[in-house]
Amino acid sequence: MTQPSDRDLAAGFIVIHGNQSETLRDLLCDWMRAHPLAPLENEVILVQSNGIAQWLTLSLASDPAPGTDDGTPDGMDDAGSGPAGTAPAGTPPGASGLGHGLGIAAALDIQLPSRFIWQAYRAVLGDDAVPERAPFGKELLTWRLMRMLPGLLHQEVFAPLRRFLEDDALLRRRHQLAAQLADLFDQYQVYRADWLADWADGHDVLRTPGAVVPAEALDAGSVAAGEGGRSGLTGAGAGLDADGHASFMSSSQNLHAQTMRQGMPSGVRPVPEESLWQPALWRALLADGDVADIDRNRAAVHERFMAACADPARARPQRLPRRVLVFGIS
Template sequence: MSLNVYYDVQLENVFDLFAYSLEKNRSVDPLESEFVVVQTEGMKKWLSLMLAQRFSVCSNIKFFTPNGIINHLAGRITGEQIKADKKKLAWVIYSALPLHFENRYFDEIKRYTAFDRSGVKQYQLSEKIADIFDQYQVYRPWMLQSWEKGEYVNQNGEKLPEDYWWQPILWQNLCKRDEINRSDVYLRMLNTTGAAGAKDENKHIFVFGISVLPPLYVKILENLGYRFEIEMFLQSPSREYFGTERFYKNADREELKEGVNSLVANLARTGSEFFDFLAEYIDYFSSDMKPKKEESLLQCIQNDIISLKPPGKIIDTHKTEDESIIVNSCHSPMREVQVLYDYLLRFFDEDSNLTPSDIVVMTPDIEEYAPYINAIFGSAAFNDVSIPYSISDKTLSGIYSSVQLFTSFLQISSGRLKFSDIFQFLEKEIVYTKFGLTPPDVEMLKSWCKSSVMKWGWDSDIAESFNLPYYEDFTVSKGIDRLLLGSAVLAYEWSSFDDIVPSVSVEGENFEILGRFVKYVYTVKRYRDILGKNYSAEEWLDILNNLQQDLFSGTADNDGLQVINNGIRAFGTYTAGIISEELPADVVAEFFKFYFKSVEKSGGYMEGGI
């Protein structure tokens, strides 16, 4: 068996160990890729840059995530590829749940979804259950194996309370599908020993910078050590042993020992448990790092972490008054970014050697802050100095406005077709260019529609569906009629016609602009009517493809349209052979919201700016 673990406090030292091993154990075949496992896209980018700096070039290295390397090797070890997909699992659960509603163990779920006519609650619940079952397959595969045998037990082998029996009953219904169950493949990989295949002496698998792995993955890597040379290069927060027994009095890990560093004990608990799990494989642990001279509050905290000693009372006043740690209280995310911008300008002014690439800014939710970052750092209207920056870890819905527009439009049938809804879409470049309009045209049309007293609704049916009084004079259709009549009569001959009074005079080239606008409004109305009904998954594919072709211009945001097309194809793949019932638009829209938010676009890492 060959699973070796190397720890060091400084990431640069961890890299040195990795680079030395990589150079020493390069494959003799120049065309064979080296396998390197990293946890994030950012670590992949950093490691690539460091390798290129060390060896003048970084080539023929194939990077994997922990999931990726396990799935890649599954076929080689067991002869069976992992096909399981959490998004497909969600649709299987959505389809299967109603079949169990007559079972008394599903009464709570039935009550939860009983009054949900749109089906959104059922789909959202299916997403949550799919996520839980997906985690069970990694963290509790033996429990699922017991469920498949009809034994309703928890991860400790204890009998489940009846309130939870719906989970094993549902899993028994799902587990026979290859695209759902990957835990069986994991367990077969775990049970496959060195006898199953010859030792590949020349093949190394390098694991770098992983902060935590599921215990099952560690066991699989240990087992793969019979066939491959596996080396893990990890960073430790401390030069001391930081296993859980260092911090906790008892095995339940609830009560801290006296004299421990509570900051590390609380924030690094997962890492501490991971360290316990890897302890028997550790071949190298560096403890050479010396504490820094305590010249600031930050250095005091760093030294306490490195030495794992409890924080002492800081007597020197300059250590509490320095600016190594600054806490600002701001009234909004926008103000937070403005304060950050001001601080950065000051830091650059005080330190001429400081560059934007030396700075990283972290947020709890980058999607929330991204619009404000672009407004402050990317707009000349807010600042006189341009600071280069890039935003990483953004999802597809956060990158492409057309993606957000697409998911919003799918929900238009649940609204009242307000004046603001019509222009919310038309103001976007990808829409107005499709209908041959320009931003000045859109502003002029907006003014015309206000003059025609266009408010909301198309006809009385919309008002009745919302139990609201119906006033025909303020509907969209009546406003369009007024505009069209204004284009048909001369300004000095205005008079009512069939109870319609023209609102504005449309002359010359504005005739064509009005015609394009009317075409747009009727397109919106047509798809609003279409999206108000239920369809099969196959019919939805045609509707979605036609919708994006009829409403969106390919020249304005080609990348965004490609993302939308990929999402539509994914919808077809996930629902094929699973969904037989008709789906409402709200459920389809919920799928796309989840899909576009769950897929991250790589990029934005180490591009020379903040």
């Protein structure tokens, strides 16, 4: 649907930081009031949790500034103050001391980032190329791992997981571990897709951010590592902590020295020995899924999405919102 000319939005990117969440919330309300969308257009807001979503909804539904019903204080007309309910020109947003609610919370689409990003993938690449639910999403991965873990623990590479799951008659530890690992791989798909691509190809390595390494160089590095025995750094990696969290906590100096000895290319280091179960588990997940799903994990879909977005001839799909507001607390 073509938007009215008076509702056109200028392209741009605005980042506002603050140390008080209430001030940022008030600023968000003021911005939405000053720059409304078309009457039948939903406002898309991304939040980090359902609790923040509920808090924002209640804030938007709260009463506006005292005075008239539209939020314009008594004695202030629209011509002199700008959009209804905002402070006079020159007053910083959030500093007027007036009410900040909109009086109603309607036409809102408040989502978690992962859901929005997956919907963006489908809008750009098409529903046929991207399934409605991510085959390697956190929710599905949790239950797949619950099913798969018992059949993997006999392999020596999964010894850290086997030790963690000892004395687990009620399967509480298995479910806890499956949830943690699903979250770990979900984050890898977003932030370290290059690691997952290398692991899927059988290369147990970690690229440094921005490193561009040809596959031939990785193959040569693997051969060099194999000549000296098992790759990795004994005692340098972290397997699982007491809560089932996995991480890489290796000494950068030791890893650099190990990389040089193994002939690995620059910008790449071997996966620590205690964490070799992570690439092995990723390959097991790929082997467990349907063939069509292998190219539908978030990392692979993201690469195709970025390539499509880089095409200057491609117009914005109608299913993507014109504006996205992100409210986060770090």
